[in-house]
Amino acid sequence: MKFYIKLVFLFLVTLIQACSSVGQNNDSSSVGQLIIAEPLPINYKSEVAIARLSEVISRAEITDVQKAQLYYDRGVIYDSVGLRSLARLDFNLALRLKPDLVDAYNFIGIHYTQLQEFPQAYDAFDSTIELAPEHDYAYLNRGVALYYGGRAELAVEDLDYFYGKQDNDPYRVLWLYLAERDVDAVKALQNLTKRAQLVSDNNWAKDIIDLFLGDVEQNQFLRQVPRGVQSSQELTERLCEAYFYLGKYNQFAGQMNAAANFFKLSMSTNVYEFVEHRYAKLELELMRADFQSRVNAQPQN
Structure with a gap:
């Protein structure tokens, strides 16, 4: 109970600070505009799936290839509920049994990026692309790793490739902008203006692009977030x-x-x-x- 009270207290402090910061940056009406999310609970189906997969892995007589796939599947579920270390362990176990399991390399690369172990992340994504050159999301993830690893120009190359596969996707537009901004902020904004024209106004994430373009104020953006939910x-x-x-x-x-x-x-x-x-x-x-x-x-x- 003490831990729970402390957790609630820390959350409220964070909320008050966020409201205060927004108010300082804009005006006092921002406090009323800030919407607080209800944290997603862990899906009980995920817990059941983990238990069942664990039982099959430990008891069933299956081939190494089949076991590798089960480790990978369990790793994906672990990842989806925030158990990153367990997920990473399963992905590595899967690769030991099946070294050409493409998606396992991709997930491991993401985890290395989150851990700021960038060389290992690059190697993992390189392996993904070598095994599956058309794996579009490996280019996104390697681009993000390069962006956070301080290699913005290389990040732009990967993210531009990813963007080119679906140029009306607002998230592809946004991540390419983030990387380009580290190279040339003025040119990045010009490119964002052009690319925004291909994004539908019916897609809520177009509001995010408009925010960076300065077409909407932060208060207005906050008011529009729940629209159509x-x-x-x-x-x-x-x-x-x-x-x-x-x-x-x-x-x-x-x-x-x-x-x-x-x-x-x-x-x-x-x-x-x-x-x-x-x-x-x-x-x-x-x-x-x-x-x-x-x-x-x-x-x-």
Whole structure:
């Protein structure tokens, strides 16, 4: 019970700080516009599936190839409920039994990216692409790894390839913009303006693009987030994305406290499978490291 009370208290502190930061960046009406997500609960079907797969793996007489697939399948479920270490263990076990299991390499690369072990991430994605050159999402994931690894120009190449496969996808547009911005912010904004024209206004994520373009204010964006939502889960998933990109938006504006709070709010949704949730924690870690390096660089009295 003490742990639960402490957890609630910390969440409320984070919420108050986020509201305060938004209010400072815009106006007091932002507090009323901030929508708090209801964290997604773990699906009981996932728990049952993990138990059944574990039983089959331990008891059934199956081939190594079949066991590799089961390890992979269980790893995917572990990943979907946020059990990253168990997922990574299963993916590695799967690859020991079946070294050409493409999707296992892709997942391991994502996990290495989250751990900031970038060379290992690049190797994993390279293996994925070598085994399956048309694996589009390996290019996305390698591009994201290169972006966070400080190799923006190479990231642009991968993300541009991924974008070219579906140029009306707002998320492909956004990630390409993030990478391009690290190379040339002015040109990146020009490219974002052109690419935005191919994205349907009926896609809610077009609002995110408009936010970065400056076509909507942060308050207006917050008001529009729940538009057209049909369920609590859909709202939570949308907020996971909205919080993350609000974090990047405030980060670019130099509002680091607000950015950090939005990344925390994205993590609080528990939408573990979303790219935005995966990298919200990494964003926070990189911000803390940058802050600490600045502190250490200051002359000592």
